[in-house]
Amino acid sequence: MKHKFVLAGLALAVATGGPATPALAGGSDIVGGVIGGIIGGAIVNEANRQPRTVTKRTYYKKPTMSSAQREANREVQVSLNHFGWNVGTPDGVLGRNSRAGISQYQAFMDFPITGELTDIQRSILTTAYQKASLGGSAVAQTISTHPQGMRGLLMQTRDQMLGTGDATYAGNSIGGLPPQISEAVFEIARSSNVEPQQLMARSGFVQLADLNNDGRTDYLLDTSVLGPGFWCNDKSCAVRVFASTPSGFSRNDFQAYNATPAMFTCQAGACQKTGASVQNNAPVTAAAPAPAPAAPSFSTQIASQPAPAMPSFVAPAPVAEPVPVSLASFCSKTSLVTSSNGGFVTEASLTDPGQALGEQFCLARGYALDEGAALEAKIGGFTPEQIAAQCRDFGALLSEQVAAVRSTPREATLAKVKSFIAGSGMSPAQLSGTAKVCLSVGYRTDDMEVALGSALVLGGLGEGAYDELVGHHLMQGIGTAERPDLAMDWYENALSAQPVFAPAQPERSGLIRKAALMMNGRADASSAPKPAMALPSFAAKAAELVETAAPQ
DSSP states (O other), rough: OHHHHHHEEEEEHHTTTTTTOOOOOOOOOOOOHHHHHHHHHHHHHHHHSSSOOOOOOOOOOSSOHHHHHHHHHHHHHHHEEEEEEEESSSSSSSHHHHHHHHHHHHHHHHHHOOOSSOOHHHHHHHHHHHHHHHHHHHHHHHHSTTTTGGGHHHHHHHHHHOOOOOOOOOOOHHHHTOOOHHHHHHHHHHHHTSSSHHHHHHHHHHEOOOTTTTTSSSSEEEEGGOSSTTTTTTTOOEEEEEETTTTTTEEEEEESSSOOGEEEEETTTTTESSSSOOOOOOOOOOOOOOOOOOOGGGGGGGOOOOOOOOOOOSSSSOOOOOOOOOOHHHHHHHHHHHHHHOOOOOOTTTTTTTHHHHHHHHHHHHHHHHHHHHHHHOOOSHHHHHHHHHHHHHHHHTTTHHHHTTTSOHHHHHHHHHHHHHHHHOHHHHHHHHHHHHHHHHHTOOOHHHHHHHHHHHTTTOOOOGGHHHHOOOOOOOOSSSHHHHHHHHHHHTSSSSSOTTOOOHHHHHHHHHHHHHTTTTTOOOOOOOOOOOOOTTTTHHHHHHHSSSSO
């Protein structure tokens, strides 16, 4: 293993002062090996500089509010912090600081100042935050041109949802979508005999992009997620592409299967396919297809992601080649459905397991983003762009392990991961710190190879709670094939480990287990968990070392 000697050498170099030249952001094994040592070494060195403190023990009390309510409150706090009303650490409890932040938000938005959010005020706040998290040219344009900067997103969202100003989002809509797109959702739902919320919850049904490069969001609705039926024939399904225009949206109808924004390009309101592999059922001019628009800078690796496949509960289906699926877009859509449903799915209210697991996936993603960002802030001498480039190389080293996830049971996959760990020449603390930083970077940049590879390393180090992420990726078909059957073992091991994501919400375990069993067509959704897998003996020490590097 070539990278074994490179990583081992770099770990020694870091300990003695490091190389005199900066690391490059290329894609080679050598550069990739350099990465882990630099980031891991920086984290460990930072930890060594921290004064020793008395070990603190945390005792968890059963929360007095539901998991769904606590998470909804936490989302409010995160949103308030993002827009500059600092309410402190998001803990899901709306105390004095949170009430003050809510009052300041209400004053800014010309709402009655009560310190208590109405449903529409909460929806405007969290929807604007979701837009900011998703990013894109439309968001960047609003922030750069609006007199209120970032807070201009709040005012724009208010106008869209209340039908004031120049917005057109009032009326009969779902999940914050513009009325014209909402009408198409209702039309498809009626003919397919499903609820609109269930349709919105399906991965890949709603996709967001800026297809005509006008700075506004365009929408793609793909009925492939329904399978054969009213909207599909033997080879393709109806696809609705809505391109933004100054007066609203122009609808373009196509036939495709597992459509993605990269399949289409638009000039103003007129769209056409960029390739000849799928027949377009709308008139197309004779002009040569325009090149596909460049992917956003945070999605350069998205072309290597796999597509979701229809699950089979009889026998494992052949693993198909992956097509792009954006986790950022998935979480944005999931949040819209959550808002439309009035809050998070709980175990007691569980009827849509896909939506429930999607919500928990995006919740865990948020915790991973925060954890990695806190560690990254302690790394000196590297810009965020340099760290992101280095994490791409770290992910490239794990491509074999990531590829194994979609077709190999958990134990066999982890055997490959542990082989990588043993040959890396790095300490567990270095690898753990590096993986947590790169997990955050992978989710922030929508690079699933980096994110999934980092989660696998953490699982291989004995930090079993991160197995939950692998289970989510397999269940949703994001970053790997859609394999609910393989996801179960990852979920079970994670749920028996010390919680990392939303640790104050122990009821998450029952919800995730029940929803995962339902997704596998199992009636025994209340069955007892399997015994915990044995953890490597060095896991406790690794956790202790990394904890000292985390913010107190």
